[in-house]
Amino acid sequence: MWKYQQLFILLSGVLILFVCSSSARKFRICIVDGRGIFKTSGKFCPLLEAKESQIECVLGIDRLDCLRKISKEIADFSVFTPEDLLAALNLHAEVLITNELKYNEDNFEYELVAVVNKFSNISNIYDVGKKRLCLPGYGVEPEISKVLANYFEATVVPPSCDPNLSLLENRLKASDEYFEALCKAGPWVSDSKQDRLLKQKFPNMCSLCDDPYNCNQHDKYWGRRGSLYCLTDGRGEISWARLDDVHSHFGVVPGDTPKGVEIENYMLLCRDGTLMPINSTNPCVWVSKPWSVVASRRTSASRIQEFVASLSQNTGTRSPWQTALFNLIETLNYDIKNVDPIMSVDTYLSKAPGFLSAHSFSGCHPPRTLRICTTSNIENAKCNWLREAAAVSGVEPDIDCIKANNKTHCFKAVKENFADVVFVHPDLQFTATRDYDLKTLLYETSRNNDLYMTGAVVHASSDIKDLNDLQGKRACFPSYNGIAYNTILHELRTHNLLDNSICPYEESLGHYFGSTCIPGLNTNSKNLNQLCDRNLYDGEKGAFRCLAENKADVAFIDLKTIQNYTDGMSQEKWAENLKSKDFRVLCFNDNNKCSLSTMSYSQAMVRHNITRMFEHESLNTLTLIDRYFGRNNRTITPALVLYGPYDGQHNILFSDNTERLNTNLYYKHNMQVLPINYTEIIRNIPKVCEPNTSNYLSNNFYLLVIVC
Template identity: 50%
Template sequence: MNKTCRCFVALFVLFFWLPAICCEKYKLCVVDGKEGYKKSTRYCPQLDAAESTVECVVALDRMDCLRRINKHQADFAVFTPEDLVAASNLELEVLITNELRYEREKEFEYEVVAVVGNHANIRSRHDLRNKRFCHPGYGYETDWTRILSNYFEASTVPPQCDPQLTITENRVRASSEIFLSACKAGPWVRNAVLDRELKQKYPNLCRLCDNPARCSKQDKYWGRRGSLLCLTDGAGDISWARLDDVRQHFGLTSGGKEDSPEFYSLLCPDDSVMPLNSTDPCVWVVKPWSVIATRRTKAQEIQAIISSLNHSDVSPWKSSLLYLLETAYVTVQTLDPVESIESYFHKAKGFLSANSFSGCHPPRTIRICTTSNLENAKCAWLRESAAVYGVEPDLDCIKADNVTHCMLALNVNAADVAVVPPDLVHSGLRDFKLKTLFYETAKDEDKYVSVAVTRKGTKFDGFKDLRGAKACFATYDGVAWHSTIRTLQKLGLIGNCSVNEALAKYFGPSCVPGIPKNESLENLWKTCQDGFDGDLGALHCLSSGIGDVAFVSRNSIKAFVSGSGQSPDYPSSNESTDDFVVVCPSNHYPCHMSWAPLGQAMVRSNSTELWMKDTLDVFLLLDSLFGKNYRDLTPSFEMFGKYEWHSNVLFHDATLRLREVPTAKNTDQMALPYEELLRQAPVCRSGSERGVALLGAVMLCATLVFSF
């Protein structure tokens, strides 16, 4: 290479390559929360300024930010202590650079103590038997997880592991046998029926409440200050409470004095007691602050940027960065030096211990069956997220090739729970002897509503006009298949016997993917082509002109027109929703044939009632933590949201909540639930069978007459 060329290359590097390196921005992983906490669209554009050294990467949830940092797709983000426990369990390497404090002088977000009345003569944990316990209760887990809520009892009450009781009941019974009475208001479990049963069985744990019969979140003694009122009103002997609330309650700081501190003491973890107004009070467990965590290789540079932020900064991009980081007016505290997760938690008394209590042996585990690497990965993150919030039994993730194999795994006890789509529910009930544990409930427009669809301009006024029409079904033995059969039977258009053959005669040349290939049913598979399976395939069969009517889910029409989820076997549709028309069965019948939940979790039909209670409570608790109604400012992990930007992974994105029943009483009134349609399937009776039945009825009548 001559000198001129070398010079040109050097100039190219200088002017094009080096600026790109010098000006590379650090990537902040941003998670939008609810309502006022949707910050990305407001503040991220400010970081596009030329002088800014930071840019936004928008993530789905905080666990997504951990994954992005681990993959070097992001450099730093805001995390809670629980997020850091999950990161540590998953062996993800991040460093902590700064804390986000509400009060600069407080080392921890809060500390939890045990306050005892001196009248109770409690000098150590061994004096707790037959004492009265004031607990803050359950139902406000935003900053008070069940792990911290239960830490005192986990540290002082001998555990019970009766295999004939649920994990929750074992814990409840153990406390019930130690304490004479207590107020533990709020939901003990998420299942309202089971919650009521437990409180009726162990009433002494509600006896101290202002309203023992209800023992609810509305109780006077529920909540952070509730447990202290329970103590100072004379109802209880010992209170589990936050230290800052204790100081305020007893007038040690400003805020009002409810009682004199000299009548109370602190019970310490080392089985000693100290005065309530001690300058160095003994605490059982602390909650660390939320933090900035970063990639190891960029920790120092990012710490320098974060440490320079303050609320008086006039720089628009720095001000916007601070707003993106904080959930309230905070003080940024620099850690010197930066710390690993393990080092950071080493200073947080009791926090790691609270997150590592061993359970019963052998442990109880719920094995979730997944059908892809993506589902299995999401399940693994759900497992870790559940663990740091104290969800028991533990979760495990078992991978199979497809849903059918998952149902087989359940049947042979190789897995415990599988989420089954509506089209395979009948097979699960009939072929694999399964039953439903819970349902994914959604808005009406998101349910699987089976309808008959034709092209605009086709003259079908009802199902009676479909005789001889070329039909396109999503799949054999699915929702639309059985719904069409039941509808035709109710209208008297086919009989109750040999229904497959009846449909083969009723319709013209059609396509029913998966139908048995025998001569009598040839009419139902002769027009099938590649790509005609599933709801979108059935609509392609209709759109291409091969079929006259498609029996599909109503919401698949919109997906077909928009091209979302299209199969590579056929091109995207050029049609609009106006090009399709839903055919109502008749003037005296709803316009749909049936509706089904988006999915339902199925389990073995011989599962014990005990196991069902334990498992259902776990998923209802997961729903409250990671579902659409999460209580945090930003989602830690989204069960019913995209995973790695893929839709409907493990659960459906449109799921609103999980229920043990498919409908919500008094709010969900859509007619023709698919589950009921399956239960009410008509019985086929041939002529000879009807004769035998009639003869039996006559003989029974004669017997009754002569017996009188």
């Protein structure tokens, strides 16, 4: 018995110790920095390091990263939008809602209603067909989310599912045919040429606009209040608008009420088929958007709710660290209100009328998807989070993520229609183009206007001055059939420096150079790969290292590689003493050309034979995710960072250095001063190397005559 008592006392002591240590641990808030004045972590997080502080900062790359950190117990709580919560729901990231961030006493951040002209013979939702509809339009985010801006049409218009039209065209066609006339201004797609073609194809969608031809964001009837002006100016009979704007427009609350607008001439159209006065105390709302929230781990939700709520209540007695935390949580003069009781995500979102159903409309069958091919678990994980973030943002078609073992498997999957898009480094572009018949859809263009610039790099003291001086010299390449390899092959062929009687091309190169390292090339040739050493000289870094360690006389690499591994820019031991001044780029005679080819660091490639419709749909999907999650997104803090680290790793799926996805490689460059596009080089290299003995003999004869 005594032994059991001793054991109980011992276990109790362990439990007490655990509880004390647990309660002593600081709560961890996950912080996502915004831009400009919203970049707050550097200012406020250090104040949380005070000894008396009960909170510490954990930095997240984006809001969805904070969700993952809470799920992995790296953080305890953070601030999220309702769209973030939808993504969490779909990806089973379990959190609880503890507090709402509100800037007024309304139940929801905003609500959308249908307003009709009393004299338009509309008495229920079945009467709206063949009437004139005014809409906020495209590009009104974040004031109205894209999904909620389209909710009225999605609810009342019978869908169109023509397989020969894109999903967007089907939506436009359905509305175009259902209503007599509309104004839906703004950018329908990101590409201006395609936008113009669509507006020419469906002119009825812009016929009520003030400027039907341009039908853009500068139109009088575009935007939150635009749809209401369209109604009260007599253009339309129905307006889809935010309830707070309706109340301001019609004078229910003080606001900018247009002259001559009489509230009694307009009614709210309800989903149940009834009409209601605009100034009703309980107006009929079609769909509501919940407030942003504080969400936390289940195990600490009640304590975090109590603690966060106290920040709003004790405004005059906050300590410096409490004030810092308050500033980290609320960025737009929100009040912090308790959610009572604490709720699960699905319970919280289901309290907002129409919100969940707005994000779960069934599409056409079979469903349309854009299938992105990934090659690792972490790439696939990022792709899945992107899929959910895109879906809740209204991007169509849906993204799907297909995992393959490597890039060549992805190429095959795209070619054989098991996947649609693969992101390709220029070293693999030749293989993707020649062996799998893929083509470039979009380029990842760099925020610093950086492009892969292929050059020939030698030691500064080298006597090599020109392309002709390279014969018999030792050479290192990043990879076989990569951009540097094919660029030099093209350059030597263009200048007739290769022996055309020798095939295949690698044997011809091996005959020209003294010895080489061409990683990825399987050969029994004595010269080829003689310089390679246990994979030390693979890739860009390896080719430059091969030169730096004097194994080669020349390295054919991206010119940016020099600055990446010299002058203290690299921590690798082999590069720690390298100076950029000790290396020189060969500049050739024609126009003093120092780089021989150019290409983006990555590009989206698709099947060569996709239909024009699917090409436009794919372009629209990828440019939309660029707009919502790229560097130019309009949110205070990003939901998902497309071009940046993911779970602590770099260059996952997209290059960290990407500025935007673009159809034009040279959109910020002077084409006159740039070398040839690498795509042109690929086209100019014959698919099959065929020995040309006659040319070789005639060239030798010509040289012989000169000698004589």
